[in-house]
Amino acid sequence: MTAHENQLKSHGLRVTDARLRVLEAFVLKSVALSQPDIMLLLPDTFDRVTVYRTLERFVQHGILHEIADFSGAIRYALCNNGCNRHNHRHDHLHLHCRICNATRCTDILLQQEVLPVGFLVEKTSLYMEGICSDCQSKQVQ
């Protein structure tokens, strides 16, 4: 049994080809992906609807989390630590580079001082757009 098969089972999901390939895509690319991104990575492989439902299931079961951005399309990224169906919290910063168009998770966590009083927080999003260090050095050349 492969590591990806294991990951699906341990999160309470059936092992299917579509799920293995989508999970693989996220692991290989290590950037956030939207449904249209995945269609480009896996052309003529699965139906659009299958990919949408795979992403939906992955979010429900703590394999992926959604990223709120300004693009309109919903981007997803791998949950780094022990997320599951019931514990699924994402307080880290996401960075999107407008040159290479990559969105990545970071280890930078949201500071506690920012939490609002009286509001019951269920979902958090910390997101920045700009230019990543790689693309900055390429531009200077």
Next chain:
Amino acid sequence: MTAHENQLKSHGLRVTDARLRVLEAFVLKSVALSQPDIMLLLPDTFDRVTVYRTLERFVQHGILHEIADFSGAIRYALCNNGCNRHNHRHDHLHLHCRICNATRCTDILLQQEVLPVGFLVEKTSLYMEGICSDCQSKQVQ
């Protein structure tokens, strides 16, 4: 000359009926609105396209800012302080209540410690979903 007419002119925009009505909607509702939200508030008044272009212009000229959320549709909110074409920064927390469905700006600012090293930040989004204090007290009853 009304206050809204003034606001448009001082931001370098022509005064038109569509812009006055859309601006009015944001001031009256005091919550974030998407293009579809505005169509519901101003039915049979303006064309969809006009509303989209009005929102686009308002963002360009520092009257509105976009909010990155999980909704699919792009939501907009009034800029509180002196935004304009060239100075247009939004580092404050936005709160979305999933009961009353309202998204509001807060005065809580993003802490500096959160800024990433080496990444040139151009646009920031801090967003939380949950239950607002009003809806929490209604649920308890």
Next chain:
DNA sequence: GTTTATGCAAATTCTTTGCAATACT
């Protein structure tokens, strides 16, 4: 054998584009 996932067709929602007519300053 039962439950769950997939594919196909179709529809819905959100957003953008081009162009002629109209309104603003």
Next chain:
DNA sequence: AGTATTGCAAAGAATTTGCATAAAC
């Protein structure tokens, strides 16, 4: 008068729904 805005028609993305077939456990 000259420039910017609007409406209409149409197209283009992203996403969702229903239902029959197929695959997983």
